Amino acid sequence: MTSTPHPPLTARLQMLALNRLRSPVRAARAARRRAARMAEPLHRSVARLDGVTNRFRxxxxxxxxxxxxxxxxxxxxxxxxxxxxxxxxxxxxxxxxxxxxxxxxxxxxxxxxxxxxxxxxxxxxxxxxxxxxxxxxxxxxxxxxxxxxxxxxxxxxxxxxxxxxxxxxxxxxxxxxxxxxxxxxxxxxxxxxxxxxxxxxxxxxxxxxxxxxxxxxxxxxxAPQPTAEVDAVLLRPYRAQITGELLDLPDIHALTADVALRGGGAAHRVRPTLDPGSRGIAFTVDLPVAEMAAVAGGELRWELRFHTPTHGTLRAGRADTDLHRAGAVLRVPARTVRPESGPPALVRPYYTDSGTLCIALTPLPPGA
Missing domain, CATH: 2.60.40.10 (Immunoglobulins)
Known part of the structure; x- marks a missing residue:
């Protein structure tokens, strides 16, 4: 039969263990405070030196x-x-x-x-x-x-x-x-x-x-980075297309594309049509609206991605925009698309503030 430790002794052991755990944290905080105090004079000296050198600039x-x-x-x-x-x-x-x-x-x-x-x-x-x-x-x-x-x-x-x-x-x-x-x-x-x-x-x-x-x-x-620049989002009664150009991408061999949920999740492979473009390689992608609508009953947000063996994943959008809030300026009207197979869906394209194209898709009841 084992005896239970006396409560005061248990409390002292717990405090000792806690202090051992806190010691490295306290030491790190103290070191940061000392470094900050030592850096303050250096920062003031640099500021004074910058003010002096500006006289000769x-x-x-x-x-x-x-x-x-x-x-x-x-x-x-x-x-x-x-x-x-x-x-x-x-x-x-x-x-x-x-x-x-x-x-x-x-x-x-x-x-x-x-x-x-x-x-x-x-x-x-x-x-x-x-x-x-x-x-x-x-x-x-x-x-x-x-x-x-x-x-x-x-x-x-x-x-x-x-x-x-x-x-x-x-x-x-x-x-x-x-x-x-x-x-x-x-x-x-x-x-x-x-x-x-x-x-x-x-x-x-x-x-x-x-x-x-x-x-x-x-x-x-x-230097310019490879990008999938979107030219237009075409929403028609029975199909949805994205057109654009792959810019500064020297090698398109083994190129694949998909439409994937933002943040991870389902992804549907698509086959882009590639042709010579005015600035790069022109692409046209038909969105699989029926497959995208079958994933869930509510609105989901998708993005078009191109996968390359040399430059990783390129997300389609307007990467070259100089707008601070691209999503508030680059607007595309929403429209109901009725694919040949599957229920209709409300397709609402939009751009994020960094220029990435997103496709918000909401399934609709049959006959809507």
């Missing part, structure tokens, strides 16, 4: 990438010395690309530099990478063009004075908006301090203004 009045491909710059050079000329310099490692800029005298006696540069994806050594600029039909200055490889490029203004040449970094404009928060449980749209990043209409690359580790302005170049 060109102050950006405007710095943005418009329409996904045009860099617009207006900055004030430090000091009151008059520059004979200036150009904008892009530097990444040992690569260096230049674009002409205009020097305009400012009202405060400082020179103001303005530049409009067309950005292209490519190697800096390719022909035409230097942006010389030109004159447009209206007598204004046409934007030059530079080719930038993927990666981060530091931005500098090179000012030419009568007796010297000065390279100065660019300070980011004040009041840059923060990155957009996630929407609808999906990754946020690709953004920069200047706002959402639209894709370049020519190459689908993305150019964004960012803050370099030094605190100065830089530009990031992201």
């Amino acid at each position: 060109a102050r950006s009045e405007h710095l943005s990438v418009l329409d996904g491909q045009t860099l617009n710059l207006a900055a004030v050079l430090p000091g009151h010395e008059r520059a004979a000329g200036a150009h904008l310099e892009f530097t990444s490692g040992r690569e260096r690309v230049a674009a002409l800029a205009r020097v305009v005298p400012g009202p405060d006696g400082r020179d103001r530099v303005e530049a409009t540069v067309r950005l292209r994806l490519g190697r800096a050594a390719e022909e035409g990478s230097a942006a010389d600029g030109g004159t447009d039909d209206r007598g204004g200055t046409a934007p030059g063009e530079v080719r930038l490889a993927p990666g981060r490029w530091d931005l500098r203004l090179v000012a030419v004075y009568p007796e010297r040449t000065a390279r100065v970094a660019l300070a980011l404009p004040d009041g840059a908006p923060p990155d957009a928060p996630p929407h609808d449980g999906e990754p946020p749209p690709r953004t920069s301090p200047a706002g959402p990043l639209p894709a370049c209409p020519q190459t689908r690359a993305r150019f964004g203004i960012v803050r370099a580790p030094s605190g100065a302005a830089a530009i990031t170049v992201a």
